[in-house]
Amino acid sequence: MNYQLKKPESTDGARIYELVKACPPLDVNSMYCNLIQATHFRDGCAIAESDSGELLGFVTGHRPPSEPAGYFVWQVATSESARGLGLAKSLIKSVLDRPEHSDVRYLLATVTPDNVPSRSMFQSLADGWGVELVEEPFFEKDTHFMGQHDSEVLIRIGPFKSVSGE
Ligand SMILES: CC(C)(COP(=O)(O)OP(=O)(O)OC[C@H]1O[C@@H](n2cnc3c(N)ncnc32)[C@H](O)[C@@H]1OP(=O)(O)O)[C@@H](O)C(=O)NCCC(=O)NCCS
Numbered sequence: 709m710n711y712q713l714k715k716p717e718s719t720d721g722a723r724i725y726e727l728v729k730a731c732p733p734l735d736v737n738s739m740y741c742n743l744i745q746a747t748h749f750r751d752g753c754a755i756a757e758s759d760s761g762e763l764l765g766f767v768t769g770h771r772p773p774s775e776p777a778g779y780f781v782w783q784v785a786t787s788e789s790a791r792g793l794g795l796a797k798s799l800i801k802s803v804l805d806r807p808e809h810s811d812v813r814y815l816l817a818t819v820t821p822d823n824v825p826s827r828s829m830f831q832s833l834a835d836g837w838g839v840e841l842v843e844e845p846f847f848e849k850d851t852h853f854m855g856q857h858d859s860e861v862l863i864r865i866g867p868f869k870s871v872s873g874e
Contacts, residue, residue, distance in 0.1 A: 710758065727766055751809075756795055765786040767796070768783050775814070781817040796829050797829060814867060814868075818861060819863060820859070821859070
């Protein structure tokens with residue numbers, strides 16, 4: 709499958725919203741939130757577009773102010789037709805490859821313990837880079853989500869030395 713990886717434009721926000729909606733168990737944020745990601749936070753985002761212009765994948769993340777050497781993956785999604793091809797990993801690596809992220813040493817994310825595809829994808833990145841993946845409690849079901857959402861565990865992958873985690 710041929711695709712291009714690039715930073716989103718403001719005009720991608722609405723179709724990012726539609727992709728996320730089609731990718732359970734992701735939380736669907738407001739379309740406005742996706743517009744802000746595609747504009748103010750575009751340096752930490754990437755989209756994958758097929759040759760025919762179809763949106764195949766999306767990652768959004770940011771550099772947490774409290775952890776300057778980290779890149780936090782907020783959400784990553786690939787369309788069902790494009791799964792199992794390494795696209796999610798390529799999206800994340802394309803962000804880390806950018807010059808503005810050359811000082812990133814840790815990949816951070818939260819996962820719900822039962823999301824096997826997500827956990828496998830992050831473990832595969834850690835294995836490929838030959839670095840550790842460690843987990844710690846982060847957002848708890850009752851303490852943080854008023855019992856309305858499964859707990860989210862923080863995963864930390866690294867440290868890696870240079871871009872692409874090499
Ligand atoms: C999680 C998700 C982004 C993975 O996307 P993907 O493009 O299929 O992932 P990749 O092809 O890059 O796979 C990366 C690794 O994860 C593994 N993996 C992916 N899906 C898997 C599954 N369903 N079961 C087991 N392993 C899986 C692959 O085997 C691969 O490992 P390898 O490279 O060592 O062989 C995709 O399934 C998705 O969009 N899910 C719904 C949204 C979601 O849960 N997002 C993550 C939470 S933020």
